[in-house]
Each structure stands twice: as C-alpha cells, then as structure tokens.
Amino acid sequence: MLDIIIKNFNELTTQELYNLLQLRSEVFVVEQDCVYQDIDGKDQKAHHILGYKDDKLVAYTRIFKPGYYFDESSIGRVVVQQNTRKFKYGYAIMKASIEAIKSHYNERIIRISAQTYLKQFYNNLEFYEVGEEYLEDGIPHINMIKS
Numbered sequence: 001m002l003d004i005i006i007k008n009f010n011e012l013t014t015q016e017l018y019n020l021l022q023l024r025s026e027v028f029v030v031e032q033d034c035v036y037q038d039i040d041g042k043d044q045k046a047h048h049i050l051g052y053k054d055d056k057l058v059a060y061t062r063i064f065k066p067g068y069y070f071d072e073s074s075i076g077r078v079v080v081q082q083n084t085r086k087f088k089y090g091y092a093i094m095k096a097s098i099e100a101i102k103s104h105y106n107e108r109i110i111r112i113s114a115q116t117y118l119k120q121f122y123n124n125l126e127f128y129e130v131g132e133e134y135l136e137d138g139i140p141h142i143n144m145i146k147s
Contacts, residue, residue, distance in 0.1 A: 002051040002059060002089055004096045006104075009044045019057040020048060027079045036137040038077075042069065046076075049100055051093045058084045059093035065105045072145070073107040094125050098146070109147045116140040 007016070024038050045068045051059030058081045064074045075097045080089045101107050114122050116133055119142060127144040134141055 002053055002092045002096070004093075005050045005052065006096075006100050007048050007050070009046065009048070012048060016048075016050065016057075020050065020060050023057055023060055023081060024077055024079055027082065028077075031082060032139065034137050034139060042076075047100060047104055049093060049097045051080075051089060051096070053084065053087075053089070057081075059089040061093055061097045063097050063101050063104070066107060070111040072109045072111040073101045073105050074111050075101070076112065078112075090121060091125070098125070109145065112144050112146075113141050114144050116142050119144070 005016075012020075021039070028034060028036070028038060042064070043062065046062035046064055049061045049063060050057055059079065061075050061078045064070075064076070066073050068074075069076065075094070078090070078094065078097075080093065098110065101110055110127070112122065112127060113136060114127070117140070119129065122144050125146065127146045129142050130145050131143045
C-alpha cells in the first residue's frame with residue numbers, strides 16, 4: 001500500500017520537488033531513452049500526487065483542473081519506479097489521482113495522453129481511446145477519456 005500525499009506546487013518542499021523530478025527523469029528520459037523537455041512550465045498549475053513506500057517516492061502523477069492542460073481535467077506524468085511496478089503501484093497512484101480530481105476539482109471527466117502500449121492498463125481504469133494514435137516526443141500516444 002502506498003502512502004499518498006497531494007500538494008500544489010507551492011506546498012512542495014525542495015526535497016519533494018527534487019525527488020519527483022528525479023523519478024520522472026529516471027523513467028521518461030533514461031529508461032525510455034527519450035530526450036524531451038520534462039520541465040515544461042506546467043508544474044506550477046498542477047496538483048502533485050506523490051506515492052511513497054517506506055518513505056521513498058515510488059509513484060507520481062500530476063493533475064490539472066479543466067482548461068489548464070486539456071478542456072477536461074487531466075492526469076499526466078504518470079510514473080512508477082521500474083523495480084516497484086510488480087506491486088501494481090500504477091493502479092494505486094491512478095486511483096488516488098482520479099479521487100483527487102473528484103475532491104479538488106469536483107470533476108468526473110478526465111482526459112489523458114497515454115503511451116499507446118499502456119492502453120490496456122488505462123482501459124482497466126475505465127479510460128477509453130478517442131481519436132487516432134499520434135507521436136509525442138517520438139513515442140506513440142493515444143488520447144483517452146474517463147467519464
């Protein structure tokens with residue numbers, strides 16, 4: 001079970017910010033071998049969902065209210081540390097993120113830009129594909145909606 005902490009940007013400690021940027025870089029840049037601009041100026045508008053196991057950040061997302069990223073509320077930068085994925089922390093952090101959107105923004109419709117290979121994972125969370133697959137930073141993605 002993950003310990004979940006939800007904070008807006010200004011509430012993050014320097015160490016928390018460092019840890020989440022390190023985890024994002026570890027997975028999205030190094031593991032996925034993708035050179036892209038992770039620090040995109042949107043973190044300041046997001047709520048950050050931090051998932052800890054034994055005081056170590058192992059899972060993370062950021063959520064947005066409608067209009068900040070997409071027209072709908074959204075979840076992005078979904079990441080789980082590679083050696084902890086077998087514990088299904090992806091489901092735990094996503095469920096916490098969905099609940100945070102309901103409680104913080106009073107929204108139920110959520111749009112994500114999902115890496116296509118994770119489509120089944122998101123289908124299991126009741127997200128469904130909309131539109132065509134596209135490349136984002138050289139990786140196939142698909143828009144998905146949960147309503």
